[in-house]
Amino acid sequence: MNPYHLAKPLLFSFPPETAHRTIHGLLATARGTPVEPLLERRYRVNDSRLATNAFGLDFPNPVGVAAGFDKNAEIPTVLSALGFGHVEVGGVTAEPQPGNPRPRMFRLPEDEALINRMGLNNEGADAVGERLAAGPLPDIPVGVNLALSEVTPAEEAPDDYRYTYERVADGADYFVVNVSCPNSEGFRDLQNRDSLEAILGTLVDAGADPLLVKLSPDLPDPAVEDALEVVDELGLDGIIASNTTTSRPDTLRNPNRAERGGLSGKPIEAEATNMIRFIAERTDVPVVGVGGVSDAESAYRKIRAGAEMVQLYTGMVYEGPSIARDINRGLLDLLDRDGFDDVADAVGSGL
Numbered sequence: 001m002n003p004y005h006l007a008k009p010l011l012f013s014f015p016p017e018t019a020h021r022t023i024h025g026l027l028a029t030a031r032g033t034p035v036e037p038l039l040e041r042r043y044r045v046n047d048s049r050l051a052t053n054a055f056g057l058d059f060p061n062p063v064g065v066a067a068g069f070d071k072n073a074e075i076p077t078v079l080s081a082l083g084f085g086h087v088e089v090g091g092v093t094a095e096p097q098p099g100n101p102r103p104r105m106f107r108l109p110e111d112e113a114l115i116n117r118m119g120l121n122n123e124g125a126d127a128v129g130e131r132l133a134a135g136p137l138p139d140i141p142v143g144v145n146l147a148l149s150e151v152t153p154a155e156e157a158p159d160d161y162r163y164t165y166e167r168v169a170d171g172a173d174y175f176v177v178n179v180s181c182p183n184s185e186g187f188r189d190l191q192n193r194d195s196l197e198a199i200l201g202t203l204v205d206a207g208a209d210p211l212l213v214k215l216s217p218d219l220p221d222p223a224v225e226d227a228l229e230v231v232d233e234l235g236l237d238g239i240i241a242s243n244t245t246t247s248r249p250d251t252l253r254n255p256n257r258a259e260r261g262g263l264s265g266k267p268i269e270a271e272a273t274n275m276i277r278f279i280a281e282r283t284d285v286p287v288v289g290v291g292g293v294s295d296a297e298s299a300y301r302k303i304r305a306g307a308e309m310v311q312l313y314t315g316m317v318y319e320g321p322s323i324a325r326d327i328n329r330g331l332l333d334l335l336d337r338d339g340f341d342d343v344a345d346a347v348g349s350g351l
């Protein structure tokens, strides 16, 4: 049995944000200590069949940490030691901001889901930029998820994103324009064509490379197609699909389904995978698949639908710190079963 499942009842007796801070704090104590190499030995799966290359970067395996888990870039080396193939830190905004009042994160255990309305709480671009610059940084790619400060009006969004980009640029390997968090008023409206062109164009001019955009699963198909056109026009390097959803599938059982915020985890798995397929059918730009990845099968479904790699957040809450190792091992078995040489060989094979 996974020892995390023994600890889970205790952990789940605390409010979710407290549990997250406890786990995050515990992981932070390992940073830069001899515990890191011990974790590496236990959790890393070294196999060249898992290695992928996307947007000019080499990834040792296709399982990454999604934005929101390490908002202030405090533990990328520890997450690397836990066997992840990349870490996306942030969302980072130009201004430090406290986020929404608590409670703002809710478990739906029967549904293996979370609802959050954190509201992009983070220490701000200056602090996160300094932390990244001070290092140490892991030997896997680190991305920064860039978001809009709450106090900044939409017309000034391009400069706000550029400010953050410039503060974090030296410490990161790739950059993601997040215009898809559902928890800040009007934020997702930035996914309209004109706003996207203005924000992404400004970042391209500022030298952000590789540059990706993260989309909402709630975007109607024509709006996704518009976004893909902007991605093509500006020569962007990748698309992350997807963020959390404000929709509430009928299948949800836990009463917390009534909470406002973005739903993540198992109930969004199929929808997110459909979005990956929709995008992969329309563009050759690499897609990073996120949403409800909790085991090797769910990661594999996203890869076969066209994702070059996957990310996860909620899966870690329900499966614990061995999740990257377990998925990577399981992926090797699935590749063997289906006769693929490596992960890259399986990408889009289910289209």
Ligand SMILES: Cc1cc2nc3c(=O)[nH]c(=O)nc-3n(C[C@H](O)[C@H](O)[C@H](O)COP(=O)(O)O)c2cc1C
Pocket (backbone or CB within 6 Å): 066, 067, 068, 069, 090, 091, 092, 105, 114, 116, 118, 120, 145, 178, 181, 214, 242, 243, 244, 264, 265, 266, 268, 290, 291, 292, 293, 311, 312, 313, 314, 315
């Ligand atoms: C508590 C929490 C905070 C999050 N914060 C961010 C964020 O700051 N920026 C972002 O782009 N996505 C954020 N996300 C969304 C995740 O990165 C991911 O897209 C989403 O949760 C779906 O993946 P999952 O089902 O594996 O959790 C957050 C998710 C959670 C649960």
